[in-house]
Amino acid sequence: MTVHSSEHDLLAQLRRRAGLTQEELAERAGLAVRSVSNIERSAVGRPRVSTLRAIGAGLGLDDARVGELLDFYRRRWAQPAPERARAEPAVRVPAPEPLGPAGAAPTQLPSPPSTFSGRSEELSALDTVLTGPGGGHRCVVLDGPAGVGKTALVLAWAHARHDAFPDGQLYADLRGSTGRPPSAEDLARQLLTDLGIPDADVPSSSVARTALLRQVLAARRVLVVLDDAASAQQVRPLLPGPGACTTVVASRHQLRGLSIRDEARHVGVPPMPEGAAARLVRTLLGDERLRAAPGAVDAIVQRCSGLPLALRIACDHLVRRTTAQAPEALAAWLAEPAPLDAFRTADDAECDLREAFTASYRQLSDEAARYFRLLGVPPRTRLSRDAVAALWDLPLRTTDTILAELASAHLIEEPSPGRYELHALLWEFARETGIDHDPEPIRRAALRGILEHWATRSARG
Structure with a gap:
């Protein structure tokens, strides 16, 4: 193949205008340096569309300029070889058609609960x-247990804010609680496809x-919802750059790295307060059933620790009985021998509270899992940092490291500085998991350690 000068090559001109060397552009685009060089020198067959799009992304071009780049090389390689050397940069072409089927904005959000x-x-x-003074934030993390x-x-x-994102809403389940989350690379491909990019044009890098x-x-005002994120590393490559696009990340982990490095804002999601939980129970059960079982609201709210999943499982258990059976069904539910057995759903693991806790527990390090189980040894109460260290028989520095891991995974909460607690259902999970895994001498030693700590503190007044 005849090699031509790059003097009139559009890519070379754009690269120089951006102040980049071929090596720098290749690194940004995830390509080999020779790929950039060969295109500029016409020393390659017709460049792949995906390669040109990657180069356009590396140059930071908008859609119109990428369209110009594609059009230039389509025209160049449609000419006979002698004409290619004389090819001049094409006149600017209009921006490509909007992405998505027939230009439609993607609307992927699942429906919210009607209740x-x-x-x-x-x-x-x-x-x-997202919409306050200062222009809002490009990323917000919702985290909670x-x-x-x-x-x-x-x-x-x-x-409720659908109109604020006229260019579409994307939704991706990152499956962080399953232990088998997809890679950021696969998620980026999924989002590009959802935005209308053909598979053939998605870069391999x-x-x-x-x-x-x-x-x-x-250039789009799009909402991207990334649900059940496993880590900051999984999310970071999917965050948009400057512009009007917004990403909301939901996770069982605090994902502090996104706040530190990516300026994400944090919104914590705690258990529901009793009043809100009671209103949800009344909505789910209805007046007639509540008249038949007048103590149902208080009993369910007290049992469910403010967790909407637990509240919905409990109410579903009663709704499936006739109104006349409601009092007996409530009494039977309250009398479950193991509290977590009351929140089982045989045909759907995603609606089983024990399975939900287990998914979070399995992601802990072995050391953190071991000490989490010991939190179920003493009676449920709020524990000081020193009390936790005594329970675990660990130095304070090591205790702090483990507490930080548990707090990041929302398997312990710190309602006030240096004070830690588990809600009742999570404490029950720690207790039963410890009974299943830890020899009794280990559990007795842990209990002895915290009792001695309490006795010493009491003696000091």
């Missing part, structure tokens, strides 16, 4: 961080995919 209630503070916090209703919250908010995703989102 969603409460969460006024969290909804207000979402409004403030298993079963607390993070997905329902973000979907309720996103549907993960760096180029990320760059292309940011380019596609840059």
Whole structure:
């Protein structure tokens, strides 16, 4: 093949204008240096569309300029070889058609629960961080324990703010609680496909995919919901660059790295307060059934620790009985020999509270899992940092490290500085898991350690 000068090559001109060497552009685009060089020198067959899109992303081009780049090389390689050397940069062409089927904006959000209630503070916090003074934030993290209703919250908010995102709403389940989360590379491909990019045009390089995703989102006001995120590393390559696009991440983990490195805002999702939980129970059960079982609301609220998943499982158990059976069904439910057995759903593991806790527990390090189980040894109460160290028989520094891991996974809460607790259902999970895994001498030693700590503290007055 005849090699021509790059003097009039559009890519060379764009690269120089951006102040980049071929090596720097290749690194940004996730390509080999020779790929950039060969295109500029016409020393390659017709460049692949995916390669040109990756280069456009590396250059930070908008859709119109990428369209110009594609059009230039389509025209160049449609000419006879002698004409290619004289090819001049093409006149600017209009921007490509909007992405998506027939130009339609993607609308992928699942429906929120029709009985969603409460969460006024969290909804207000979402409004403030996304639309408040200062222009809002490109990323917000909703984090909280298993079963607390993070997905329902973000979907309720996103549907209510539908008009704020006229270019579409994307939804991806990152499966962080399953132990088999997809890679950021696979997720980037999924989002690009959802935005209308043909598979053949999705770059093979993960760096180029990320760059292309940011380019596609840059000029659009899109909401991206990333549900059940496993880690900051899984999310970071999917975050948009500057522009009007917004990402809301829901996770069982605090994902502090996104706040530290990516300026994400944090909205914590705690268990529901008793009043909001009672209103949800009344909505789910209805007046007639509540008249038949007048103590149902208080009994269910007290048993469910403010977890919407637990509340919905309990109410579903009663709704499936006739109204006349409601009192007996409630009494039987309250008399379950193991408290977590009352929250089983035989045909759906995603609606089984014990399974939800287990999914979070399995992601702990072996050391953190061991000491989490010991939190179920003493009676449920709020523990000081020193009391936890005594229970675990560990130095304070090591105790702090393990507490940080448990807090990040929302398997322990710190309601006030240096004070830790588990809600009742999570404490029961720690207790039963410890009984199943830990020899009795280990559990007795842990109990002895914390009792001695309490006795010493009491003697000191």
